[in-house]
Amino acid sequence: MKLIKKQIPLAIVLVFGTLTLLTYFVPHKRSVNFLETMNKWENIVAAFAFFLGLINLFYSHYTKISRKADGWGYSIFVYIGFLAIAIPAYVSHGKNMDGSVLTWMGWAFKYIYNPLSATMFAVLAFYIVSTAYKSFRIRSLQAFVLFAAAMFLILGNVPLGQMIWDKLFGWTSYAISDIVDWIMHVPAIAGKRGIMIGIAIGVVVTALKIIFGIERQYLGKD
Amino acid sequence: MIKNKSGLSLVLSFLAVTTVFAATSPRPSAQLPPVTRLTAADMPYDVGGTALLKWDVRPEDTPDVLYQIYVSSMESGGWIKADEFPADTRTGDGIELPFWAWNASVREHVVKVELNNFYGEAQTTGPVFRFKVTSVKDKKSYDSQVVSAGTVSNWFRLDRLNNLVMAILVFIVFFWAVSHAKRKGLFIRRIAGLDAIDEAIGRATEMGKPIYYLPGIGNMTMVSTIASTFILGEVSKKVAQYDSTIKVPHKDPVVMTVAKEVVKQAFLEAGRPDSYREDINQFVSYDQFSYAASVDGMISREKPAAIFYMGWFMAESLLLAEVGSTTGAIQIAGTDEEAQLPFFFTACDYTLIGEELYAAGAYLSKDPMLMSALKTQDFGKLVVMVSVALGGILASLGGLMHWDPFTRIIADLFKAY
Numbered sequence: 001m002k003l004i005k006k007q008i009p010l011a012i013v014l015v016f017g018t019l020t021l022l023t024y025f026v027p028h029k030r031s032v033n034f035l036e037t038m039n040k041w042e043n044i045v046a047a048f049a050f051f052l053g054l055i056n057l058f059y060s061h062y063t064k065i066s067r068k069a070d071g072w073g074y075s076i077f078v079y080i081g082f083l084a085i086a087i088p089a090y091v092s093h094g095k096n097m098d099g100s101v102l103t104w105m106g107w108a109f110k111y112i113y114n115p116l117s118a119t120m121f122a123v124l125a126f127y128i129v130s131t132a133y134k135s136f137r138i139r140s141l142q143a144f145v146l147f148a149a150a151m152f153l154i155l156g157n158v159p160l161g162q163m164i165w166d167k168l169f170g171w172t173s174y175a176i177s178d179i180v181d182w183i184m185h186v187p188a189i190a191g192k193r194g195i196m197i198g199i200a201i202g203v204v205v206t207a208l209k210i211i212f213g214i215e216r217q218y219l220g221k222d
Numbered sequence: 223m224i225k226n227k228s229g230l231s232l233v234l235s236f237l238a239v240t241t242v243f244a245a246t247s248p249r250p251s252a253q254l255p256p257v258t259r260l261t262a263a264d265m266p267y268d269v270g271g272t273a274l275l276k277w278d279v280r281p282e283d284t285p286d287v288l289y290q291i292y293v294s295s296m297e298s299g300g301w302i303k304a305d306e307f308p309a310d311t312r313t314g315d316g317i318e319l320p321f322w323a324w325n326a327s328v329r330e331h332v333v334k335v336e337l338n339n340f341y342g343e344a345q346t347t348g349p350v351f352r353f354k355v356t357s358v359k360d361k362k363s364y365d366s367q368v369v370s371a372g373t374v375s376n377w378f379r380l381d382r383l384n385n386l387v388m389a390i391l392v393f394i395v396f397f398w399a400v401s402h403a404k405r406k407g408l409f410i411r412r413i414a415g416l417d418a419i420d421e422a423i424g425r426a427t428e429m430g431k432p433i434y435y436l437p438g439i440g441n442m443t444m445v446s447t448i449a450s451t452f453i454l455g456e457v458s459k460k461v462a463q464y465d466s467t468i469k470v471p472h473k474d475p476v477v478m479t480v481a482k483e484v485v486k487q488a489f490l491e492a493g494r495p496d497s498y499r500e501d502i503n504q505f506v507s508y509d510q511f512s513y514a515a516s517v518d519g520m521i522s523r524e525k526p527a528a529i530f531y532m533g534w535f536m537a538e539s540l541l542l543a544e545v546g547s548t549t550g551a552i553q554i555a556g557t558d559e560e561a562q563l564p565f566f567f568t569a570c571d572y573t574l575i576g577e578e579l580y581a582a583g584a585y586l587s588k589d590p591m592l593m594s595a596l597k598t599q600d601f602g603k604l605v606v607m608v609s610v611a612l613g614g615i616l617a618s619l620g621g622l623m624h625w626d627p628f629t630r631i632i633a634d635l636f637k638a639y
Contacts, residue, residue, distance in 0.1 A: 021389075025382055027269045029347065029375040042443065046476055053475025053505035060501050071523050120511035124537060127544040131568045192560055195576045199558045201602035202580035203445045208396050209595050210448065215583065217455045217487075218448065218480055 010213045017211035084108060149183050156180030254282055256364040257289075257355045262371035265334060267323065270347030270375040273335045276314075277355060277366070279328070283309035288358040291333055295341060295351055304335050309357070320634035323380040337373065347373050381639040388605075396598045403594025410593055415554050415572030416585050419530075422552040423460050426527035432467040433457075434526045436517065436542065437481060438533025438557065439473040439510055445580070446558045447477055450533035451484050452583025453556070457530060458485045462492035471506045471520065473513040478503050514538035518545045531555040531570070532579065535562045543569035556582060609636060 020038065023031045061075035088104030096106035138144045155161030156176040165176040209215035257277045265272035275291065287309035292301040314327040317334070335353065337346035351373075355366040426433045435454055440447040454470065461468040470485065472478035482503045489498040507513045521529065522545060529546040531539065531553070539555075539562040546553050547569045555566035556574030566573045574582060577599060584592035613636050620629030 025379050025386055026377060027267060027375070027379050028377050029269055032269055046441070049475040049479055050508070051475075053472070053478055053508070056475075056478065056503075056505045060504050063501065074519065116515075117509070117511045120515050120541065121537065124541060127540045130544060131540060131565060135564075135568045195560045195563070197606050198575075198577035198599075198603070199560070201599050201606070202449075202558070202577035204392060204602065205396070205595055205598045206445050206449055206580045208393070208598070209592065212396075214400060214591050214595060215452065217452050217583065217587075218484060 006216075006219060009219055010216065014211060014213065017207070021207075021211070084112060149187075152176065152179050152183060254287065254357050254359045254362070254364050255280075257357055257366035260353075260355055260366045260369050262351075262353045262369040264371065264373045264376075267319070267376050267379045267381050270373045271336065271338045271343065273337060273351060273353065273371050273373055275333045275335060275353055275355065275369075276330050278330050279313060280309075282357075282359075283331075285310050286359065289331070289333075290356040290358060290363070291335060292354050292356065293335055293337065293340060293351055294353075295345070295349065297352075301354070302340050304340060305333060307333075318639070319381050320384070320637065320639060321631055322383060322634075326630075347375055379639070384635055385638060391605075392598060392602065395601045396595065399594045399597035399601075400591055402597075403590040410581075410585060410596060413574065413578055413581070413585055415556065415574045415578070416582055418552070418554055418572050419457060419586070420460065422528035422530075422554060423457070423464050423466055425552060427464040427466040429527045431527035432469050432524055433461060434517075434521060434529040434546075434551075435468055435470045436529070436531050436533070437470065437472065437477055438531070438535050439513065439538065440477075440534030441474050442476045442480055444534050446534040447474075449580045449583060450556075451477070451480055453530070453532050453579075453586065454481055455484045455488045456583065456586035458488035459492045462489045462494040462497055465494065465497060468502055469520070469524075469526075470503045471513070471517050472503060473506060473508060473510070475505055475508075478505050510536065510538055511541075514541045517542060521545050521549055521551075525549045526551050528552045528554070531557070531566065532574075532582070533557065534559055535566075540565040540569065546570075 016038070019034065023035050057078065061078045063069075064072045064075045085105070085108050088108045092098070092103035092105035094105065095103050096109060097103060102110060132150070135143075136147045136150060138147055155165055156179065162176055169176075206215070257280075260275065260277045263274050263276075264270075265274045273293075285308050289305075289307055289309050289312075290303055291305040293304045294300040294302065312331050312333055314325065314330050314332045317324055317326065317332055319326075337351060349372060350370050352368050352370045354368045357364045357366075423433060435457060437450040437454060438447060440450075442448070458468060468485070470478075470481055472481065482500075485502055486495075486498055489495055506516045518541060521542070526546075526549065529542075529551045531543060531546075532555070535542075535557050536559065539557070539559075543553060543555065543566055553570035554572045554574075555570040556579040557563065557566065558576045558579055560576065563573065563575060581596050581599065584596055613632055616632045617629055620626070620632060
């Protein structure tokens with residue numbers, strides 16, 4: 001049992017992890033074909049897993065409805081939403097357009113899915129404002145530096161801000177765009193690169209831990 | 223006699239006029255010699271399908287001269303124009319390869335001909351192709367001799383030798399650190415966000431409210447998602463020990479399948495397999511904003527005591543974290559997507575930045591083998607710091623002293639090809 005649940009999966013990870021790593025140094029056609037095959041396998045596994053996900057979704061909402069759990073009414077909308085897209089998709093043979101005419105599925109996407117998706121994305125703008133408000137409360141020196149940098153960026157990115165800057169600080173010979181450029185290309189990039197280098201190293205070490213079986217929690221421990 | 227004199231002066235006048243005209247009128251264009259010493263070869267270190275043409279730079283290579291590259295797959299005729307460029311461009315230093323893999327000479331023209339652009343991809347590696355270079359000046363063209371070459375798939379990227387050396391070094395340090403860990407423990411600095419996990423789970427238990435764990439919208443091939451499943455295992459174990467409730471809504475069904483195993487195992491290890499329920503992990507939607515809307519709804523209705531955001535997030539990060547923040551939950555986030563970090567900083571109580579996400583699994587498990595691997599991360603950072611400092615000094619020195627070859631060597635050493 002241990003052989004099937006532990007050793008074989010670990011061997012698969014070791015072999016295919018090492019081969020995938022080697023493809024970076026081996027440009028041969030066989031290496032390219034290997035990577036393409038692995039990607040195809042990933043897509044096949046994902047397609048099967050999607051069915052599992054769908055079954056899980058329906059089952060969990062069915063349980064909620066049958067038990068009359070709190071908010072069970074919302075679960076009905078999962079089925080309604082699914083049918084509202086799946087039936088038109090079946091009728092339209094999965095096509096959005098029939099010549100220049102919208103199919104049922106195209107209609108469902110254009111008038112149901114897209115507006116809902118756009119609404120969620122639009123809500124983000126309001127959250128950004130509330131987040132900006134929280135960030136700009138000056139409670140410490142660091143918060144003040146953040147506030148000052150943000151103010152320069154706001155001034156530099158709107159025409160009104162540029163006019164205000166020119167009126168008040170035009171005599172300094174520094175345009176607001178110069179300051180914005182400096183903030184974005186010196187301190188912001190420096191911080192960002194620091195984080196990115198840390199992430200890159202972390203990715204390498206985590207990959208090594210998985211390939212060599214040091215980290216095997218995803219298999220369940222011994 | 224007079225007649226003879228006038229005849230002589232007429233001849234002299236004619237000669238004088240022709241001499242003056244000859245001096246002032248434009249010269250007929252000089253014959254442009256055709257390209258000689260043309261060679262064709264396979265482009266090294268590639269998958270195949272690219273040929274490399276070389277010939278010497280000549281004094282005639284002025285901007286008004288054009289070079290045209292022709293390729294043919296047939297034994298005679300069938301020429302296709304593959305490229306055209308001014309004669310004072312395309313020398314050896316234009317090929318993006320490091321000094322140990324390529325002689326970047328400015329004394330020869332080097333042109334890459336990507337055969338895939340003209341012939342089927344399957345036909346370009348193996349068969350022999352013919353090439354010629356035509357020099358064009360004043361609408362007159364002069365063909366070089368015809369050369370032939372085939373392309374092959376290469377087995378090693380010599381240009382990536384610096385990366386290979388670095389990788390081998392990291393391997394050695396990694397195995398040293400792991401073997402070292404077996405003998406004695408290692409110090410690991412405290413990470414506030416991870417220390418707060420106990421507090422968050424304890425709070426949820428006291429309040430009798432659920433804990434939400436969001437593994438992000440990445441798929442299982444992303445290292446941040448894998449790291450998230452490690453943390454989920456440790457969090458689930460603590461949840462099981464406290465007999466609290468955890469919910470894990472998923473965007474990716476593959477991640478859900480893995481997370482199910484991880485959570486089940488964690489409950490088993492905590493000695494509470496009876497508390498494990500199949501609906502802990504729940505698939506919500508494969509669409510980013512549908513997922514965000516659905517999880518926002520769940521959070522608003524159930525008002526969890528603690529929410530963990532660990533993994534790869536995009537625009538939904540703020541949609542989720544702001545809603546979580548309004549419910550008063552303790553929020554701990556961790557992501558390697560640097561664009562989303564500012565949103566988590568503002569909306570969450572604790573945020574794990576990039577590499578801390580990868581270290582979290584080891585930190586929480588206290589497994590010496592896993593913790594020792596963190597030493598490799600420290601070594602990597604040390605190498606980067608030394609490289610940045612040393613590389614910066616040497617490159618600046620080379621720039622100041624105008625040592626161009628030296629500067630190029632330094633740049634090549636630290637470049638990824």
